Amino acid sequence: MFDEMSQRGVGDVVSWNSIIAAYVQTGDPATALKMFDRMTGQGDFRLLPDAVSLVNILPACASVGAWLRGKQVHGYAVRSGLFGDVFVGNAIVDMYAKCGSMDKANNVFEQMKVKDVVSWNAMVTGYSQIGRFEDALGLFEDMREKEILLDVVTWSAVIAGYAQRGRGYEALDVFRQMRIRGSQPNAVTLVSLLSACASVGALLLGKETHCYAIKCLLYLDGNDSGDDLMVINAIIDMYAKCKCPKIAHSMFGSVAPKDRNVVTWTIMIGGYAQHGEANDALELFSQMLKHKSSLIPNAFTISCALMACARLGALRMGRQIHAYVLRNQYESTMLFVANCLIDMYGKSGDVDGARVVFDNMYQRNSVSWTSLMTGYGMHGRGEEALQVFDEMKKTGLPIDGVTFVVVLYACSHSGLVNQGIKYFNSMKTEFRVDPGVEHYACMVDLLGRSGRLDQAMKLIKGMPMEPNPIVWVALLSACRTHANVELGEYAAGQLLELESENDGSYTLLSNIYANARRWKDVARIRSLMKHTGIKKRPGCSWVQGKKGTATFFVGDRSHPQSEQIYDTLGDLIDRIKAIGYVPETSFALHDVDDEEKGDLLFEHSEKLALAYGILISAPGVPIRITKNLRVCGDCHIAITYISQIIEHEIILRDSSRFHHFKNGSCSCRGYW
DNA sequence: ATAGGGTTAG
Structure with missing residues (x-):
């Protein structure tokens, strides 16, 4: 419609404003800016923007961080006299605030002759978002003096600011003041508050807020704004982050499947991945894909699923998700997803796979670099980790405390003692990072x-x-x-x-x-x-087979192929004894709980997992085992011997690092 | 037509 109108030359400011607003509202600020240029540019068609045009285009400038463009619009507003319009003034204040330039925002704010509560809220929000809470709360006092009523947005903005910075208790404090001063919370307040509870793991206050939400939802019920679902999503997230994945899941189950959105699913998948059974997270993820309605996983969903894979060392599933990402082109948010892929490959025993992802990224941040270094470090490839660190230094990306944790970890697991000492000493002198x-x-x-x-x-x-x-x-x-x-x-x-x-x-x-x-x-x-x-805690090892994961505890006989597994293991033990293996019985008391059951050294979970891995693996294929605790000393010796007599490389991840067993030696070289 | 909210990585 718009194209037709403009071709016939009947488009006016209102039609341009409408189409630009449509682009902004559907989340395409880049096109909105292009259209604004066409509208105001040289040529036959040159329209003068009115107040509505400016109020439309300023948020678009803010959302793509186009500070310079915003400044030009500001200049035009002053020249054209539109600055007097309180909507225009507010939009300019907001634009500067969102571009992180609060001093400029404050300048404009002070120049405004007419202000309303939105002007004040824009300033309060701006300060809250960058963590300048004293300034934000200082405005509260000014507002009181000028008898401007704090509304629900003012309060919620500060609560949200504290929540986003993990300062949950201060957020809760502001909420209490809000109640004392008689302001009525709405859905946004509740969501902010729940996120505050989640950030500090305040279960009791989270439950209180949940109760409060139940009361409020009675009133919100029936409107289609989506506010209800947002509050419910925040409640699910709160329970998961407060380490109650079961309650979170029952809340998730209480939402009818047709009412769940991508965020609902993502929160639950992420909740399981970080605070519950990572296997449940992957189960939920495939359930979501099977739903096949309009539910399309976004970058958040993918990242959460990859986190679950990383925790499990689920390389097969991780590769599948990687393929899914490539097929569906998650380009716009590739940085986050790619970083998760690096982490997943590293933690699943394929650090070379991590390297391939890293090399193919067109944009990297410090997380990309440190994730790759972590991967090399875990695998005892300390020299390569340090090479990556040298490269990272050249990029000019910030080197912070986390970077050094990773560097020192890599040195430690590769026996690079002198280099480690050198880097530790250089932290303060060269990089100004306090140890x-x-x-x-x-x-x-x-x-x-x-x-x-x-x-x-x-x-x-x-x-x-x-x-x-x-x-x-x-x-x-x-x-x-x-x-x-x-x-x-x-x-x-x-x-x-x-x-x-x-x-x-x-x-x-x-x-x-x-x-x-x-x-x-x-x-x-x-x-x-x-x-x-x-x-x-019971030791537990698992192996990924083609048909899911097989899990073993010490002395475990629950697997259907148990008999075969024990036969294989017994056979292996006999064979390695013949070439010099002597059981290291001091580790037999490792599992003190099972002492009554007798000497279970030969039935440790990692040995069982290995025997099963041999049974299901084709010749020459690496066997990948993951253990929740550190590998037992005797198992380490036994597996080293076993790697001498079988064709497979054995890749074992324990809670400390990776061990690659091959031809009778282990990559850890004693640096556990 | 302007202000506030839920999910992700080292």
Whole structure:
């Protein structure tokens, strides 16, 4: 219609405004800007924009970050006298605020002769979005003086700002003030509040908000604005982030499938991926695809599904999703998805696959670089990780604390002790990043892993802050690796004092004693665990087959092919004994819970998973195993031997790193 | 015709 009109020369400002508004509203600001240029450009057709034109085009400038264009429009508004229109003024303030230039916004705001509550709200929002909450709340006082009533938007903007920055408790505080001052919350307020609860894991307050929402939804019910669904989505997300995936799922189930939108599905998939069973996330994802109605996964959905794959090491599924991404061209949001792909490939044992994704990206950010480095680090390919770091430095992308955690982690798992020390020392001097407690933990790990326990202890003593549990666990596990009972006891004692002892630290200490043949101490630890009710998390390994995942616990006989699995395993053990394998019984007490069942060393989950992997894999195909805890020492020795007598490469991911077993050696080279 | 909200990565 518009084209026809403009060809006949009957289009006027109103028709141009209408078509431009349509582009803005359907989320195509680039075309809107092009049309605005055509409207105002040289030629036969040159229309003077009116106030509506400006109010239409300013948000478009803001949303693509076209600060310069916005400034030109601002100039035109002043020259043409349209600046006096309060709508125009508000749109200019908002445009500057959204472009991150609050000082300019404030200038304009102060020049406006007529202001309304929207003007004030635009300023409050602007300050809240960049985290300048003192300035935002300062405006509250000005508003009170000028007797401008704070409305629901004013309050919600600040609550949302706090929520987005993870400052949930301050958001809740503002909400309380809002209630005291008698403002009535609406759907947006509730969504912001729920997101605040989610960000700090405040389950109780989240439940309170849920109850409040039930009351409010009675009134909202029946309008088609989609507000109800948004609130419900936020409730599902809140429960998932507060580590209640079951409640989240029952809320999800309470929404009729036809009423769910992409966000509903994505929230639930992401909730399972991060706080529940990652397998359930993938199950839900394929359910969503089967729905085949108008539900199309967006970049968020894909990222969540890839997170689930990464957690499981589900390479086969991850590759399928990668193919889906390529087929469906998720270009516009490729950066995020590609970063998830790098992470997924790295964590699923295919770091070369991660590299291919990285090399094919046309845009990268620091997450892309660090994800790739993490991948190399986990696989013990420290030199390559450091090469990537050198390349990253050349890009000018910010090098922050996270980058150094990854660099030090890579050094630690490849035995690059001197380089690690060098990078640690360069953090402050060269990159102006203050080493945090997490970097000290990395250094303790680095020194400890390589056996320099005294040096590690010296570093801890010289720390400028209190060592946290992670530091002591790093020391403790180094004491296990290098059989240092005395220092191990000390580290365990420190953990006890910080009241953060968990099943892992008890197991480590018990292993240290067992290794030293101090069985009385082993028994003491065991009874201490029984007394305090600390249970060892059961070890669990899984293998991806063509028909889904097979999971094994220690001594597990639940698999239908159990008999065959045990036969294969027994056969392998016999064969490696013949070439020198001696069972390392000090690890037999690793699984203290199962002690009554006898010596289950030969039935550890990773051994069972390997036997099953051999059964289902074609010759020469790598076998990929994932374990929830660290691999047991005896299993590590046994699998090294087994790799000598079978044709498969064995790729095992434990909670610390990857082990590639091939021809009788492991890529970890002792750096667990 | 202007202001506020839900899902993703190291």
